[in-house]
Amino acid sequence: MTVRLPNWIRGLIWTAPWWLGFLIFLAVPMGMSFYISLCDYPLLQPPVYIGMDNYREMTVDPIFHKVLSNTLIYAACAIPLGTVLAVLLAVLLNQPVRGQALFRTCIFVPTIVPIVATAVIWLWMLNPQFGLINQGLGRVGIEGPTWLASPNWAMTSLVLVSLWAVGSPVVIYLAGLQDIPEALYEAARLDGAGVFRQFRHVTLPGLSPVILFNVVIGIIATWQVFAVPYVMMKGSPGPDRSTYFYTMYLFDNAFRYLNMGYASAMAWVQMLIILALTGLVFLVGRRAVYYRGL
Secondary structure: OOOOOOHHHHHHHHOHHHHHHHHHHHHHHHHHHHHHHOEEOOOOOOOEEOOOHHHHHHHHOHHHHHHHHHHHHHHHHHHHHHHHHHHHHHHHHOOOOOOHHHHHHHHHHHHHOOHHHHHHHHHHHOOOOOOHHHHHHHHOOOOOOOHHHOOOOHHHHHHHHHHHHOHHHHHHHHHHHHOOOHHHHHHHHHOOOOHHHHHHHHHHHHHHHHHHHHHHHHHHHHOOOOHHHHHHOOOOOOHHHOOOOHHHHHHHHHHHOOOHHHHHHHHHHHHHHHHHHHHHHHHHHHHHOOOOOO
8 A cells, every 4th residue: 555645745755855964064064063162172072161261351451452453454455456467357358369269278277277286386486486487577677575484474375375265256256357348338338328338337337246156255265264374384373373264274274273162262263254254245235236137
């Protein structure tokens, strides 16, 4: 005899791969992480519940304040610079010129280089004695700085390295440019708009949803930056902790100091910061982003 299951049970069975994966790989680990953030957990011993002490410790931890400000400065520099550069490159690469495909490939290729390999390449390029950058500056009579060893230049160096992977957003901006109707440019030209006015009044509004998307992705990426500075600084905080970022300190607490409770609390604060900044961007985007057809 065939047993007919209720529709809601059949629905659960058919969607089991998704909700089981969500529970096992996301919901349960997040719940465990939040519980651990309320404990003193030295990793090799059972966790001991201490309430909100880990969160209170952040308010008086000078290193936490330092990494928070470092990450904020890095994000405030890398995101706007990366956005402006990516938009300008996308507009240039969208022009009908010979070798267009080659130029697009050259811009995109650095994004597929492994992160550790990228860090090693830039570590060599920024070498104060033998690096290509200081060698080039020396040929024009400029003495290059000790990039990664100087508190004044270390952060600047990492911001410049972040622009190396600008090819990925460039591809997305190129797709956004293809979606802007040519009729809008024709109307602008008929009204006497020059190149810059067309860029300001047609291109930027048309790209605004794509810019919003890339800014959100940039916020998530910059607030979780880890591999490149960790490799380039060889695991150290850098001169005067000038390149000690949030995720690096979180990693050190978890696996170097075996303070998993504090690291978990930092992870939750990091998630809240990213959510708050993303919400702020969406709030600003309600007035600044133009959705065609809405």
